[in-house]
Amino acid sequence: MRKLKEFPAIETERLILSQLKEEDLPFVTEYLQDKIFSDVTSNIPYPYTGEHARFWMKMSWESFENNTGYTFAVRNKEGQILGAIGLHDRDDDKAELGYWMGKPFWNKGYITEAATALIDFGFNELQINKIYATYFLDNPASGRIMEKIGMEKEALLKQHLKKDGKYIDVMMYSILKNK
Template identity: 70%
Template sequence: MNRFPTLETERLILSQLEEKDIPFIVEYLQHRIYSDLTSNIPYPYTENDARFWLTISQEAFDEQIGYTFAIRNKEGQIIGAIGLHDREDNKAELGYWMAIPYWNKGYVTEAAKAIVGFGFKEMGINKIFATHFPHNPASGKIMEKIGMEQEAVLRQHVKKDGEYHDLVMYAIFNHRD
């Protein structure tokens, strides 16, 4: 794929991250809760963190190993992000975050359904998986809503801020005939 894809759902536009998104990303991710609920968002979150994230997202696309989409409302304003990254063996990892003012409105579920379809149809992925911390059951609910099933609890799987944390892993398969 030469051009970054744009996906549209009923309420959202999923498109490439852009330089103009950086101030919003930094503002949204200033809340400690993002660091507490994810394994890879630091606190405090700086402009350099956002610039680095845009750079590695572009590199992943250029190497055809990952897609990080801005989740935008129909006016084009970024309200979150969602990504699908190839982890070899024909499987990919799904990850996402949503700005706090947009929580509990079904946006992540809507975006995730579109991304899973994209992964199966456009990327030819067989298995899409995602993980969440046990203390973030809302993320697990999203995974269930898009058809994922809990596959495992990965004990002490990540070390963050000097502590080991379990991860709950969900997966969905591309059922091909």
């Protein structure tokens, strides 16, 4: 993953993707209170506390400093955080795409718009060759987003994650820089 000196801001038609800020913490904590986020992700606990949000933000800043990832706040044009999206280095010129969106902003195409911009950023700015993402099988909406942004189904990863003492199958999608 190519190292950038400063954290970038990416603008799309309706959104601004930018670095997380301290003032985002109360919104992140509020958005992630719903148990649905814990149910459909591997790394969002329930209940979600301000301490979790602070730790996540610290880790996102460190991943940028260490050149292992970029976690962007997904904002509307007024600057309000709606969710987050990131690319995280997995060596060999590939990165994992991950995202979440606050429930009031679901079904508006925001993640599709942000992910499209982030894939372009990953291929063109970071010189990544492959971007992949996974989703829990009981979250097919995430799979539809992956298809909309040009990813193709790659594999069913059986018992790939362990959450709350249970092994979980996930579907993996990917997109290559040069198809």
